[in-house]
Amino acid sequence: MSTANATATTESTAPQQGGVRFTSAAANYIDDRTKVSAAVKEFGRKIFPDHWSFLLGEVALYSFVVILLSGTFLTLFFQASMAEVHYNGSYVPLKGMEMSVAMASTLDISFDIRGGLLMRQVHHWAALLFVASIGLHMLRIFFTGAFRKPRELNWVIGFVLFILAMAEGFTGYSLPDDLLSGNGLRIIDGIVKGIPLVGTWLSFLVFGGEFPGTDIVGRLYAMHIMLLPALVLVFIALHLVFVVVHKHTQFPGAGRTNNNVVGFPVLPVYAAKAGGFFFIVFGVIVTIASLFTINPVWNYGPYDPSPVSAGTQPDWYIGFADGALRLVPPHWETEWFGGTWSWNILAPLIVIGIFIVLVMVYPFIEAWITGDKREHHLLDRPRNAPTRTAIGAAGVTFYAAMWAGASSDLVATHFQMSMEGVIHALQFALIVGPFIAYFITKRICLGLQKKDRSIALHGYESGRIVRMQGGEYIEVHKPVSDYERWELVSFEEYKPLVLRPNDEGKITFGNRLRTVFSRWFFQDRVAPVTQGEIEAEGHNHH
């Protein structure tokens, strides 16, 4: 942070034209009162590296801004009350029907307030994009190893943001008090009731009495527009402060080292690109919102405990949890010690809980295994960390099996399979799938590394076959340039830890465990090409 380019913002004292004179006078005025020049000096020419995948986090940030803007519009018209009214708006099919004020005001926003439907759809699509981009951003961070020291804490902060985003999504989804959202709440009620000992009481606490009661929408609303957004803002601020403190990571490349950042300065290029990108994200959301209907609550009707439609599904980001509930085999419930243990609810909760915690603490686990205390600012190409990449693929498979579970019935009807068959296949995919994904991914990574190695040593296959004088056919390889080769060879290799007694001559359990993990991680590996090998190759190859 301390290396600001002093070349920035030196104000010229030469005679100036009108526009410039006004700008510099305004800048002077503001600086005299805020010392903003210090910030400009510090950050004005701060360098940001370029890569398309770095935009994923920006998409998340920008869609959150869109959510705030459209959400503010909606709060001006939405009424979070479950008082029963007879709908008397302009949507004829529901006219005269009994429904909550929340549902009625949602219909008013959709049909009687100009631009209301557009804003509802902007809000919903932006929310979907928000969660999706956070997910992809996390995958980018994971697969490139960007979570390593010094960024472990920022991984945890980002992870909390992901959970908060899902909570925001769910609380918002439930607000219109339509049939679908009511059924979603019914499932939450069932899950809460399945918690041992306190579940019944907790359910009454959340719903203010029996399900559905008349309180839940107002309570969710308070969460949705006050507490959760405030937390999201705090964590985003923290997240970004860390990005500034750490500076951005960069992919390895010629001229790039662990001790520099190569890219474009904030002023003007990065500001233009990032600022422009905000408008593009906003534009994409508004385009989708104006062309594609989402959450047409008027088709579902107000919540009523009795009706339900086939193909009932949650919003996609909560699908993994709903799918996990579906993948439980029949009869998982026991009566022990005078209480009801609903394993058909607890098992999915526990499995998801463990999965979530493992994802959250993964940076610390990997740091423990490698024992590497240095800072890492150069990203790994996924292939150059085969075990991590394979673990990621296994995790994605595990998540995907649960996620697909939420649509098991639609999969069955659309592909004309038996519903039971789909569930059994997904149960298999949940348990065995991650192992298959792990092995395939690891092999692919090692294969790609070997290919890289061969290119670095022998160059590219040119496709040109030459017959030698002795009758031998060879394919001519074109050597890579130094710059290209650097991208192939500049990665770190870790060796498995050798089990040795510590200073006191003891072998601790922790060390033993670490050795096992270390062997698992680094047993199979491909070492980067060395200078010696290149030279030896040079001699062989005339």
Next chain:
Amino acid sequence: MAQDAKNGSTDAVVAASGAGHADDGLSAGTAVIPADAIPNPGHPPHRKRVTDTNPKKEKRAERTVFTLFFLSIIGSIGAIAAYIAFPIENGNHEMVRMSTLFVGLGMALALFGIGVAAIHWGKALMNDKEGIDERHPVRGDDATREEAAEIFHLANEESGFGRRTLIRNSLIGALVAFPLPGVVLLRSLAPHDQDPVALLKETMWDKGVRLTRDPSGTPIKASDVTIGSVFHVIPEGLNELEHDKLNAKAKAIVLLMRLKPEDLIEDENRKGWSYDGIVAYSKVCTHVGCPVALYEQQTHHLLCPCHQSQFDVTRHCEVIFGPAKRPLPQLPITVNDEGYLVAQSDFTEPVGPSFWERLS
């Protein structure tokens, strides 16, 4: 993590000497520091863009940028025009559609114009020479750390935080305890005049309550129920409830089906609960409470659309697939002297999802 830190430093010696690395003094763990690594070839030479070399292309890029900004203005004006052009008159959905579509597209054009123009400006016309920043370790430098340590030391001295341990510990205790009242206050969210267990164990059904159609509330005669048909049922009087109608409905909803009597495989002690092949079961799934609304006439299977639990109506709705544990509770029914279907009593067990005190 202190333990791990120790482990880490020991095997730095084992696996890598770490000599000559930039982060001197920090363990490289099991990372291999190669002796003859290929050297970094340094920054590749800068390549100029067409807009740098061809003034015509530069002019064109300039034109593109300001044209896009003008398009953005047109989009904004268009959105306002669309807002005015498509007023929403009562019940006119076509107008809602047009308003959403054209206000939205106008706004999108306004946004895209600015976005694309700014990025194009940045990429094609602004200086594209890459800059380089030096990185420094994130930790504060030694002098700063010493000063910070000194400040803490002074604060500790002056406050006696380390010395007066009783004060310190009582402070920690108080800080841990102080948020608890706030949490306890949330207890007010739960109703204090209700017994959840009793409420969950009873529904509106009672001896002699007529079975009526959902949602109209018209009573059902046994003769209305043909073989293979299914009725969605609520107790008579539900629609007239003043308060908590949905609460009552959420528990009391029932499915009524008529099977051929020979298809029914009934328990001895439940023989009298059906009437001439007509059976009534709670519609609330015993998994997490969704309505079990899908009836497969041929197989007599009931399916819950939320999580795909399946219940076999011929065998007292026992679970044959999916995550549910318990069969759907059966409502004992009979016929009154006017031929209407009525309940013999309330359900004999709690309906809906499991809860801790279900049995006790």
